[in-house]
Amino acid sequence: MRHLKFAPSWLRFLIIFLLAMGILFRFFNLDGKVYWHDETYTSLRISGYTINEAKQQLFNNRVIDKESFAQFQGANQQKTLNATIMTLAKEAPYHPPLYYIIARLWMEIFGNSVTAIRSLSACISLLVFPCVYWLCRELFNVPLSVPGVAMPAAGVAIALMAISPIHLVYAQEAQEYILWLVTILLSSASLLRAMRLESQDKDKPVKERQRPDLFALWGIYTITLVISFYTFIWTAFVALAHGIYVISIGKFKLTEIVRTYLLATLVAFLAFMPWITIVIGDFFQFLISADKTTAQSSLIPIIPFLLMQLIRIFFDIDLSPDNPLNYLITPILLILVGYSIYFICLTTNYKVWFFLITLIVVPALPLILSSAGGIQLSTEPYFMPSYLGIQVAVAYLLATQLYNGSVSRRGIWHIIMALVIICGLISSKASSQAETWWNKGMSYGNPQVAQIINQTTRPLLITDALGNNYGNVFSLSYLLEPKVQFLLVNNQKILKIPDGFTDVFLLNSSDNWHEKIERKYKLKTNIVYSDQYYSVWKLAKSPKLRQRNIPPNNQLSASL
Structure with a gap:
């Protein structure tokens, strides 16, 4: 066997070339991929807000725009680094705090953009x-x-x-x-x-x-x-x-x-x-908790x-x-x-x-x-x-x-x-x-969902915070255009749908929920996207519904 103390020149050149290509790939198109469900949770933990705090401020039966999510997606002046650590200890102790501390300090310097937070991982790599x-x-x-x-x-x-x-x-x-x-x-x-x-x-x-x-x-x-x-x-x-x-x-x-x-x-x-x-x-x-529900996950045979x-x-x-x-x-x-x-x-x-x-x-x-x-x-x-x-x-x-x-x-x-x-x-x-x-797991299809919604003139997206909906609506907020409005509800009740929207979409509703909406408002609902994790329904509003007298502030009243 030939004993090599140093790699030959052609191999050294090849290694340098591949290393350069690897570095280039790591920093190329950092914001191009969907910022998915789990990454939005990373940004939430960095922000120092808890899930319950975010739900209380966002999922409260009001129409909001995509800018409302920004407060909960990165470093901010309302919450300190200590809040980031305490949030992890309270809600996600299985995620130790070191990376989140580093990421919080990084985002305070370079901002809260997708490129900024992902560039930290690229640099660490x-x-x-x-x-x-x-x-x-x-x-x-x-x-x-x-x-x-x-x-x-x-x-x-x-x-x-x-x-x-x-x-x-x-x-x-x-x-x-x-x-x-x-x-x-x-x-x-x-x-x-x-x-x-x-x-x-x-x-x-x-x-x-x-x-x-x-x-x-x-x-x-x-x-x-x-x-x-x-x-x-x-x-x-x-x-x-x-x-x-x-x-x-x-x-x-x-x-x-x-x-x-x-x-x-x-x-x-x-x-x-x-x-x-x-x-x-x-x-x-x-x-000892009575709530032992787990997030939806996909199983595959081990081999x-x-x-x-x-x-x-x-x-x-x-x-x-x-x-x-x-x-x-x-x-x-x-x-x-x-x-x-x-x-x-x-x-x-x-x-x-x-x-x-x-x-x-x-x-x-x-x-x-x-x-x-x-x-x-x-x-x-x-x-x-x-x-x-x-x-x-x-x-x-x-x-x-x-x-x-x-x-x-x-x-x-x-x-x-x-x-x-x-x-x-x-x-x-x-x-x-x-x-x-x-x-990207449960957010794999979000670019396709966003494309469907962005093609409409004045869309409204309705969902609640159950299951994967919470993380996915945050993920979609990065992909949807500013014209898209969100109606985030705290439970699946029959809603009075606000006026002024050309298209209404229902994200991952239960069959019982959208069937009740169909019966009450005589709507035609069509599924426009579906995968193993969730589905999106489009509600076709009838002329009778369009002529209803809706309160001008677009507040929703929920009724059973």
Whole structure:
């Protein structure tokens, strides 16, 4: 096997090119995609307002315009940073506050636009590249691994992550997931380096040991683990993966490395204890509460879900599940990933492959084991550690095979790498230019809904705050033109419809509600949009209704 200390010039040029393209894709068209349901909740939490406060001021049976939503979608002078933290603690403790604190400070500087809030994630995503470089250097510098492969593998890993469709999705999302990826990389790399120096020190005389450096590294690991905890609560399973790795490498003995690791993890857990207390309190309050309704979610069988996510690491053009291209791409990528994991287990020290296996399996296992009835589509970000482990394994395979074996063998691997790169570039281009994407979930069809409503002359949109309606009406407010008015009600009663509107739309009404409206006003209702999450009805007002004497202030009176 040829030992490469540095990547060849053509590979360095390719890595730089792909890195530049990845950065360009991350900042291109940031405001082009629909600002969806979950992102509007991010902006609400940043604003410091609670859901109930927003509902009281907006869903009160009055006609409002789209500007009325702005107060609840970003930093404002009425609420402080402390209000942002208290809102999270009260209504969303499963979302730790670090990202929201950073986002609040960011929006106070750069404004509340979609471009501003998403640019924070895009900037954070740039930290992924030096972090994954550090991780690969530490991982593949372990003795008995393939000599000289650390730098080429690190470079290929940077290239793959730069054009990875799954990373591009979260690099343009106003949520905490890309920051979580950075913290996973930092904590993992600092752990590996601390363990490596600790192992080297035990064979040295006491005077030559690098105790200050070791203390600093374990301190970095502790701090990054705390930061990761305060970014995303699923870090607990990343820490568990680290623990399984450290204890297994120590052969289940209480070695100095194991003791130091346990101390660092304990300190990190104690630092996170204030927020854990809030989470536990919220969980018990949920158990004793009479209201145990959950948001609508879509379930999918676990095997198709995992295959779909596996494809999206390398190739994603938002194909429907039954598209024939999926049947071609899926087995190819499945073979590539499977062989990458097999190859790294076969050719490297167990300290290398066991780290990647635990990182891939442990955080994903709770989701897989709990998916007997199907897995929620909203859980894709929870697999972020698995995406990372798979990409590093593939990067290692490609880096070692480009210069191994016969000329024909190397040619085959050059073609495979070229195909992986082409898939990533095509996917990134398609994703960056799209108006909506698979991760937009229940708001996927909002651009189509907005187009239907915007085509009318003077439209009125009526809905309530039940289920997904609250987040989706906020999402639609970003897409609808100023001429569109909103009538947000606090319950589904029969309304006296205000005059002066050419078209009236009903967002996600129950069958009982719009049937009552049909009977009372003798309206003709037509469904103009429908998907698995919600539907939109258009009410055709009869001439008799248009001639009714409606109060001039457009206030609605509700009657049973």
